Amino acid sequence: MGEMKKRSDCPISSSLDIWGDKWSLLIVRDLIFSMQCTYGDFLKSEEKIATNILATRLQMLESNGIITKLDHPDSKAKVLYQLTQKGIDLLPLMVEIHLWADKYSTIPPERNAIIEELKNNKDEFLKSYSKLLKNHQLKDQIE
Amino acid sequence: MGEMKKRSDCPISSSLDIWGDKWSLLIVRDLIFSMQCTYGDFLKSEEKIATNILATRLQMLESNGIITKLDHPDSKAKVLYQLTQKGIDLLPLMVEIHLWADKYSTIPPERNAIIEELKNNKDEFLKSYSKLLKNHQLKDQIE
DNA sequence: ATATTTGCTTGCATTTTGCAAGTGCAATAT
DNA sequence: ATATTGCACTTGCAAAATGCAAGCAAATAT
Numbered sequence: 001m002g003e004m005k006k007r008s009d010c011p012i013s014s015s016l017d018i019w020g021d022k023w024s025l026l027i028v029r030d031l032i033f034s035m036q037c038t039y040g041d042f043l044k045s046e047e048k049i050a051t052n053i054l055a056t057r058l059q060m061l062e063s064n065g066i067i068t069k070l071d072h073p074d075s076k077a078k079v080l081y082q083l084t085q086k087g088i089d090l091l092p093l094m095v096e097i098h099l100w101a102d103k104y105s106t107i108p109p110e111r112n113a114i115i116e117e118l119k120n121n122k123d124e125f126l127k128s129y130s131k132l133l134k135n136h137q138l139k140d141q142i143e
Numbered sequence: 144m145g146e147m148k149k150r151s152d153c154p155i156s157s158s159l160d161i162w163g164d165k166w167s168l169l170i171v172r173d174l175i176f177s178m179q180c181t182y183g184d185f186l187k188s189e190e191k192i193a194t195n196i197l198a199t200r201l202q203m204l205e206s207n208g209i210i211t212k213l214d215h216p217d218s219k220a221k222v223l224y225q226l227t228q229k230g231i232d233l234l235p236l237m238v239e240i241h242l243w244a245d246k247y248s249t250i251p252p253e254r255n256a257i258i259e260e261l262k263n264n265k266d267e268f269l270k271s272y273s274k275l276l277k278n279h280q281l282k283d284q285i286e
Numbered sequence: 287a288t289a290t291t292t293g294c295t296t297g298c299a300t301t302t303t304g305c306a307a308g309t310g311c312a313a314t315a316t
Numbered sequence: 317a318t319a320t321t322g323c324a325c326t327t328g329c330a331a332a333a334t335g336c337a338a339g340c341a342a343a344t345a346t
Contacts, residue, residue: 164333165333166334192335193335194337195334195335195336196333196334196335199333218344219342219343219344220343220344
């Protein structure tokens with residue numbers, strides 16, 4: 001099913017071939033903010049992704065090793081999605097998008113705190129937040 | 144013509160609404176590498192963008208203030224495209240994509256030098272290269 | 287004067303996205 | 317035990333974006 005069609009060997013192009021569509025990075029964003037999400041959680045995001053696209057994007061991200069599915073502790077009917085290390089490593093990218101957006105468009109006030117944090121000590125933030133994501137991931141893998 | 148439809152106020156989402164398609168960042172990449180490109184230069188890139196999409200993407204990027212057109216010094220038939228400051232500020236993003244791609248996919252050997260440079264002194268690289276882009280831009284605006 | 291280059295536009299096929307409804311299984315309620 | 321709801325998807329079809337090939341006007345080269 002998942003045969004990768006690369007447009008070229010350029011690293012930018014290859015990366016875009018994986019997550020360079022309208023939705024993938026929003027899924028990653030949700031996971032970075034929430035650590036873990038169910039299928040329904042993604043559907044609830046304010047951008048209102050269509051359910052069929054969500055399904056195909058989740059498959060794509062999983063087959064590219066950016067996210068993993070795991071059993072929900074509460075119920076067999078639920079599925080938890082979370083970032084792999086490869087997914088966690090998209091954090092610096094996300095941070096740069098945030099900073100760019102901050103410079104050139106109006107940011108919702110509830111994000112101001114994070115933006116300030118980012119502008120003042122980006123490196124420290126990246127280090128500690130990616131560690132946080134990693135710890136969360138490991139914890140769930142064990143249970 | 145350019146009415147912006149934002150899916151939400153999230154900075155990630157708003158940014159993707161501008162350049163989150165299959166091609167825009169490849170156009171920006173070409174401009175970051177080459178400083179300036181003609182329409183034909185973009186068409187020559189190895190990903191082989193279709194001419195009609197190139198036209199609409201260039202318009203989109205221009206109307207969003209990421210690139211500007213300027214007269215080619217040699218000929219009235221030619222047009223030069225180059226990055227604005229807003230476009231130059233996508234450099235950190237590009238660098239992070241590069242680093243992510245380096246970690247998770249095979250990079251063409253001719254890029255190894257840049258990658259090493261990036262890994263060893265990213266901040267210094269960013270500072271000097273964005274200054275370079277800026278200088279180039281200013282030079283052309285005067286002529 | 288004629289041919290060629292350059293930056294597009296236009297028409298149409300194909301693919302991707304979007305919307306609404308439906309399916310199947312698990313958990314919960316009766 | 318049976319019905320109802322919740323959850324993770326599928327399916328069918330309309331709309332939009334992408335891809336391909338050809339065309340076109342203005343500028344330049346011959």
